[in-house]
Amino acid sequence: MLVELGHFALILAFVVSLFQMTVPLIGAERGWQDWMRAAQPAALVQFALVGISFAILTQAFIASDFSVKLVADHSHSAKPLLYRITGVWGNHEGSLLLWVLILVLFGAMVAAFGRRLPLPLKSRALAVQAMIGTAFMAFTLFTSNPFVRLDPVPADGGDLNPLLQDPGLAFHPPFLYIGYVGLSMAFSFAVAALIEGRVDAAWARWVRPWTLAAWVALTLGITLGSYWAYYELGWGGWWFWDPVENASFMPWLVAAALLHSAVVVEKRASLKVWTILLAILAFSLSLVGTFIVRSGVITSVHAFATDPTRGVFILGILAIAVLGSLALFAWRAPSMRSEGVFQPVSREGALVYNNVVLAASAGMVFVGTLAPLFREYIDGTKISVGAPFFDLVFTPFMVILFLALPLGALMSWKRADFGKVVSRLWWAGAAALAIGGIVWGLQTGTALLAPVGLALAAWMVLGVVVELGERAGLPKADPLTALRRLARLPRAEWGKWLAHAGLAVTTAGIAAITAWEQERIVLAEPGEIIEVGSYGLRFDGVDEIPLGAPFLVAGCEVGQDAWLKGDEGRNFSTAMGRFTLLSDGEPVSTLCAEKRFYPVARTPTTEAAIDSNLWRDVYVVLGDKQVEGTAWTVRAYEKPLAIWIWWGAVIMSIGGLVSLTDGRYRVGAISKRRQAAPAGATAA
Amino acid sequence: MTRPGLKRLVHGVLAFGLVVTLSAVLSVAPKPALAVQPDEILQDSALEARARKISEDIRCLVCRNESIDASHADLARDLRLLVRERLVAGDSDSEVKDYLVERYGEYVLLTPRFTAANAFIWASGPALLLMGGLIGWLWLRRQGGQDRDARSVDAPLNPEEKEALDRMTHYRR
Numbered sequence: 001m002l003v004e005l006g007h008f009a010l011i012l013a014f015v016v017s018l019f020q021m022t023v024p025l026i027g028a029e030r031g032w033q034d035w036m037r038a039a040q041p042a043a044l045v046q047f048a049l050v051g052i053s054f055a056i057l058t059q060a061f062i063a064s065d066f067s068v069k070l071v072a073d074h075s076h077s078a079k080p081l082l083y084r085i086t087g088v089w090g091n092h093e094g095s096l097l098l099w100v101l102i103l104v105l106f107g108a109m110v111a112a113f114g115r116r117l118p119l120p121l122k123s124r125a126l127a128v129q130a131m132i133g134t135a136f137m138a139f140t141l142f143t144s145n146p147f148v149r150l151d152p153v154p155a156d157g158g159d160l161n162p163l164l165q166d167p168g169l170a171f172h173p174p175f176l177y178i179g180y181v182g183l184s185m186a187f188s189f190a191v192a193a194l195i196e197g198r199v200d201a202a203w204a205r206w207v208r209p210w211t212l213a214a215w216v217a218l219t220l221g222i223t224l225g226s227y228w229a230y231y232e233l234g235w236g237g238w239w240f241w242d243p244v245e246n247a248s249f250m251p252w253l254v255a256a257a258l259l260h261s262a263v264v265v266e267k268r269a270s271l272k273v274w275t276i277l278l279a280i281l282a283f284s285l286s287l288v289g290t291f292i293v294r295s296g297v298i299t300s301v302h303a304f305a306t307d308p309t310r311g312v313f314i315l316g317i318l319a320i321a322v323l324g325s326l327a328l329f330a331w332r333a334p335s336m337r338s339e340g341v342f343q344p345v346s347r348e349g350a351l352v353y354n355n356v357v358l359a360a361s362a363g364m365v366f367v368g369t370l371a372p373l374f375r376e377y378i379d380g381t382k383i384s385v386g387a388p389f390f391d392l393v394f395t396p397f398m399v400i401l402f403l404a405l406p407l408g409a410l411m412s413w414k415r416a417d418f419g420k421v422v423s424r425l426w427w428a429g430a431a432a433l434a435i436g437g438i439v440w441g442l443q444t445g446t447a448l449l450a451p452v453g454l455a456l457a458a459w460m461v462l463g464v465v466v467e468l469g470e471r472a473g474l475p476k477a478d479p480l481t482a483l484r485r486l487a488r489l490p491r492a493e494w495g496k497w498l499a500h501a502g503l504a505v506t507t508a509g510i511a512a513i514t515a516w517e518q519e520r521i522v523l524a525e526p527g528e529i530i531e532v533g534s535y536g537l538r539f540d541g542v543d544e545i546p547l548g549a550p551f552l553v554a555g556c557e558v559g560q561d562a563w564l565k566g567d568e569g570r571n572f573s574t575a576m577g578r579f580t581l582l583s584d585g586e587p588v589s590t591l592c593a594e595k596r597f598y599p600v601a602r603t604p605t606t607e608a609a610i611d612s613n614l615w616r617d618v619y620v621v622l623g624d625k626q627v628e629g630t631a632w633t634v635r636a637y638e639k640p641l642a643i644w645i646w647w648g649a650v651i652m653s654i655g656g657l658v659s660l661t662d663g664r665y666r667v668g669a670i671s672k673r674r675q676a677a678p679a680g681a682t683a684a
Numbered sequence: 685m686t687r688p689g690l691k692r693l694v695h696g697v698l699a700f701g702l703v704v705t706l707s708a709v710l711s712v713a714p715k716p717a718l719a720v721q722p723d724e725i726l727q728d729s730a731l732e733a734r735a736r737k738i739s740e741d742i743r744c745l746v747c748r749n750e751s752i753d754a755s756h757a758d759l760a761r762d763l764r765l766l767v768r769e770r771l772v773a774g775d776s777d778s779e780v781k782d783y784l785v786e787r788y789g790e791y792v793l794l795t796p797r798f799t800a801a802n803a804f805i806w807a808s809g810p811a812l813l814l815m816g817g818l819i820g821w822l823w824l825r826r827q828g829g830q831d832r833d834a835r836s837v838d839a840p841l842n843p844e845e846k847e848a849l850d851r852m853t854h855y856r857r
Contacts, residue, residue, distance in 0.1 A: 235719060235754055237754065240749065240750075242748075242749050243749070343824075344821070344824040344825065349824055352820050352823075352824060353820070355820075356813070356816035356817055356820045357813065357816075359812075359816060360809065360812035360813040360815075360816045361809070363808065363809075363812040364808050364809035364812060367804065367805060367808035367809075368805060368808070371796070371802075371804070371805045374804070375801065375802070378801070379801065381789075381790060381801070382789060382790070382791040383790045383791060383793070383796050383802065384743045384749075384790075384791055384792070384793060384794050384796070385794070385795075385796055385805060386741075386743065386749060386751065386794030386795065387740075387751070387794060388740060388741050388794050388795045389794065389795045389796060389805075392795070393806075393809045394809075396809075397809065397813070521720055521721070521722050521725065522722055523722045523723075623721075633721060633722060
C-alpha cells in the first residue's frame with residue numbers, strides 16, 4: 001500500500017510539474033502577477049511530493065520489501081543497512097528518481113530563497129526547470145517505474161553489484177547528480193534570460209553560485225569515482241577516459257569555463273551572449289552524459305541500463321532541450337548588447353583565452369567519445385578511441401592553459417600591460433624552470449613528463465604566491481599588517497587562489513605518478529621479500545576467512561569498510577594477504593590486501609592494500625594462488641605523489657566552497673541593507 | 685587581416701604544433717602495468733617494455749574499454765602472449781599491431797589510426813582550438829578597436845562607473 005502511495009505521489013508531482021511549466025510562463029508573458037506567483041508554491045509542493053516518493057522507495061529498500069521488483073532485483077536481506085540505502089540509487093530506476101529529487105530540490109531552493117529575484121525572471125526560470133522535471137518524471141513513470149510490484153514475491157533479492165558496495169561508489173552518484181542538476185539551474189536561468197532578452201550583472205550574480213555549487217559537486221563526484229577506481233579496481237589506475245567518465249568530465253570542463261565567463265558578465269557586463277551559450281552547453285553535455293550512461297549506447301563499465309526504448313526517450317529529451325534552447329539562442333542572442341569594452345591584453349582577454357581552451361578541450365573529448373558511433377554510422381567500421389589517444393591529445397590543451405594561468409590571473413581589467421605582468425612574475429617563472437631542470441637532472445632517463453608537469457605545477461602555485469604577496473603589500477608591509485590585509489580580502493579571491501593551487505597540486509600528482517611509478521609483478525612464497533621502488537615488502541602469508549566467520553586476523557585492520565559493516569553484516573568471504581612494508585630492513589607498517597567473493601552476486605572483488613603518505617603510496621594487490629604449491633601472484637607498486645591527485649581536487653572544491661560563502665553570492669543575502677534596491681536594479 | 689596580425693597567427697599555429705610535439709614526447713614516458721601475470725613476463729627486459737607499451741594500445745575485445753594490459757580476461761592473456769610471441773619472432777612494433785588489426789580489425793587499436801576516415805578525430809582538437817582562437821581573437825580586436833581611446837586603469841572613474849561601483853560595494857555586507 002505504501003509503495004502505491006509513493007507511485008501516486010510521483011504521478012501527482014508530474015501533474016504539478018505540468019502546471020509549473022505553463023502557468024508561470026504565461027503569467028510572465030502577460031504580466032499577470034498572480035500567475036507568476038504560482039511558480040513558488042508549485043515548486044515547493046513538487047519537492048514535497050517527490051520527497052515522499054523517494055522516502056517510500058528508500059523505506060522499501062531498508063525493509064527489504066521484495067514484493068517491489070526493483071528491491072528484489074537489486075537488494076538482499078543480508079546486505080548491511082548502509083548499502084541497502086545506497087542501493088536505492090545503485091540501479092537505473094532509483095538513480096533516475098534521485099536525479100528528479102535533486103532537480104526539484106534545487107527548484108524549491110530557488111522558490112524559497114530567491115525572494116529578491118525579479119518576479120518575471122524567477123517564474124520563467126522555475127517554469128524552465130519544471131520542463132526539465134516534467135521530461136524526467138515522464139521518463140521515470142513511463143519507461144523506468146521504480147514502484148512496479150512483483151508476484152509471486154521472491155524469498156530473497158538478487159543483491160547489489162558488489163563493486164557498488166563501497167562507500168566511495170555509494171556517494172559518487174549523488175555528487176555527480178547534484179553537479180548535473182546544478183547546471184540545469186544555470187540552464188534554466190539562461191533560457192529565462194533569453195526569453196526576457198536581458199542579461200545583466202544581477203543575472204550573473206544569480207547564476208554564478210549555482211554554477212559554482214554544481215562545479216564543486218562535480219569535482220567531488222569525479223574525485224570520489226577516481227579514487228574508488230584507484231583502490232577498488234585493483235590495478236591502481238585512476239582515470240581511464242571511459243565514455244562514462246568523459247560524460248562527467250565534459251560538463252566539468254564547460255562548467256569551469258562558465259564560472260570564469262560569468263565573472264566577466266558580472267564585473268564588466270561583457271561576454272553575455274557567450275556565457276548564455278556556455279550555460280546551455282554545460283547542461284546539454286550533462287544530458288548527453290545521462291544519455292550515454294542510461295542508454296548504454298557506448299558500452300562501458302558503468303552502463304547498467306541497456307534498453308533501446310529508454311535510449312530513444314532520453315534522446316528525445318536531449319533533442320528537444322538542446323535544439324530548442326539553441327534555436328531560442330539563435331533567435332534572441334543577437335539582440336543582446338555587451339557594454340564593457342576591453343583591450344585584448346586584459347583580464348577579460350585572459351578569461352576569453354581560458355574559455356576558448358576549456359571549451360575546445362571539452363569539444364575534443366566530445367568528438368573522441370562519440371567518434372566510434374560516427375565512424376560506425378558512416379562506413380560501418382568499428383573503431384576504438386581509448387586512453388592512449390586522449391592522453392596524447394588532451395595534454396597539450398592543459399599545457400597551454402596552465403602556462404597562461406598565472407599571467408592572466410595577474411592582469412588588470414579592461415587593459416593590462418603585458419610587460420609589467422611578466423616583470424611581476426619573472427622570479428616565479430625562473431623558479432619553476434629551475435624546479436623543472438632539477439627534476440630533469442635527478443631522474444633517470446630523458447622523459448619530459450615529470451619535469452614539465454612539475455614545473456607547470458610550481459609555476460601555478462608561485463603565481464598564486466606572487467598575487468598573495470602583492471595583495472598583502474609585501475615585502476614593504478610588516479608581517480602583521482600583511483596578515484591583516486590578507487584576512488580582509490574578499491572570500492571570492494581566496495576561493496580563486498585555493499582553486500588554482502589545488503589544480504597545481506593535482507597536476508604535480510598526475511605528472512609524478514605517471515612518470516615515476518615502480519611496478520613488480522611476482523609469484524611470491526610466504527616469507528619472501530619483494531623489492532618495490534625503495535622499499536622491501538615481506539609477504540607474510542594468506543588467511544582464508546569463510547562467510548560468517550569472525551573477521552579477525554592478527555595485525556590486520558578489518559578491511560577498509562569495517563566501520564561501516566561491523567562483524568555481523570559481512571556478506572562476503574575473503575582471502576586476506578598480509579604484508580609487512582620494510583624500509584632499510586626495518587618494518588614500517590602492515591598491509592592487508594584482500595581477494596573477496598560475494599556469494600549472492602557470485603562476483604569476486606579485489607581490495608588493494610595501500611600505505612599512503614604525502615610522498616608516495618605503496619600499493620599491493622593479492623592475485624591468484626598457484627594451482628600447485630603455496631605461491632601467490634602479488635602486484636606491488638610504489639606510486640610517487642599519488643594522493644596529490646585527489647587532495648588537489650579536494651583543495652579545488654574547498655576553493656569553490658570558500659568562494660560560495662562570499663557575501664555577495666549568498667543566496668537571498670543580496671542587499672539586505674538596501675531593501676530599496678532589489679537585485680534586479682543592479683544592472684538597470 | 686593586417687600583416688602583423690597574420691604573422692602573429694602563424695606564430696600561434698607554430699607554438700601549438702610545438703606543444704603537440706612536446707606532448708607526444710611526454711606520452712612516450714613509461715606507464716603503469718596491470719594485469720600481466722608473472723609467467724608472461726619476458727626475460728629480455730627491453731622486449732618486455734615494448735610488449736607492455738604495445739599492450740596498452742590493444743583493446744581487450746571482450747571487455748568494456750580496457751586494454752589487454754589492464755584486463756584480467758582470458759582473451760586478454762592470449763593476446764598478451766601473442767604480442768610477446770610476435771616480438772620474440774622479431775616483429776617490429778608496427779608489424780605486431782598490423783598483424784592484430786588484420787586478425788581483429790581496427791577495433792582492436794585504442795588509438796585510432798591516422799587515416800583519412802579518422803581525420804575528424806585527430807583534427808578535432810587543434811581545429812576547435814584554432815577556430816575558437818580565431819573567433820575570439822577577431823572579436824577581441826573589434827572590441828579593442830571600439831576602445832582605442834580606452835583610458836588607462838589609473839584614470840579617474842566617470843560618473844556612471846562611480847555609481848556602478850557604489851552599488852557593488854553596497855552589496856558587499
